[in-house]
Amino acid sequence: EVQLLEFGGGLVQPGGSLRLSCAASGFTFTAYAMSWVRQAPGKGLEWVAGISGSGGTTYYADSVKGRFTISRDNSKNTVYVQMNSLRAEDTAVYYCAKGGRYDSYGDWGQGTLVTVSS
C-alpha cells in the first residue's frame, strides 16, 4: 500500500523559510517522479513543483519559481520542498503526490498546513 506522510508545516512570518518533507513507502521510490500540490483555505488546487525519479530534473509553477526548491533523498525515500521568502499567499495545505509533470496523481499524502502570518 502506498503511503505518503508530510511533515514540517506550521506558522512562519512573511519573508521566512520552511522545509516540508514527505516520507514515502509502499512503492519503488526511485521509479517515480514526485510533486507538491497546494490548496489555500477554501480554494482550489494549485500544482507547485515536481521532481524526476533520479532527482536530476525539477520543475516549478511560476508563482514559486526562484523561492521554492524541490529535492529528494532516494536513500530515505523522502521528497522535500524548501520554501523561502514566504508570502501570505503561500498559506495553504501542502500535499505531496506520487507522479510528475505528465502524470495524474493517484496517491496523495494527508497534507500539512503552512500559515504565513505575522
Add this chain to the structure above:
Amino acid sequence: EIVLTQSPGTLSLSPGERATLSCRASQSVSSTYLAWYQQKPGQAPRLLIYGASSRAAGIPDRFSGSGSGTDFALTISRLEPEDFAVYYCQQYGSSITFGQGTRLDFK
C-alpha cells in the same frame, strides 16, 4: 498556461439523479492528459478518471469521463450519498493546471 474553467460552480441534485460536470480548456488538451478528482472536506483529492475516460482503480462504474480537445465532462450516472463533494479537472500535458472546482450539493 492552459486555463481550465469548470461549470457549473455548484450543482444541486438529489441521490439517484444524474450529474454532468463540465471542464473547458483555454486551448486544446490531449485526451491522454486530462483527469478528474473528487475531494471531500478535510481529505486529500481522490483520482477518479485519467486519460479523459479511464477509471482509476477502485472507482465505481457510475463515474465516467468523456470529451476531447477543449471540452471534457464527468458524468455520475446515479448519485449516491457519498458522491456529494467537490470535483476538479486537471490537465497535465502542458505544465499542470487544475480547474476551480464544481461543488455537488444535496438538493
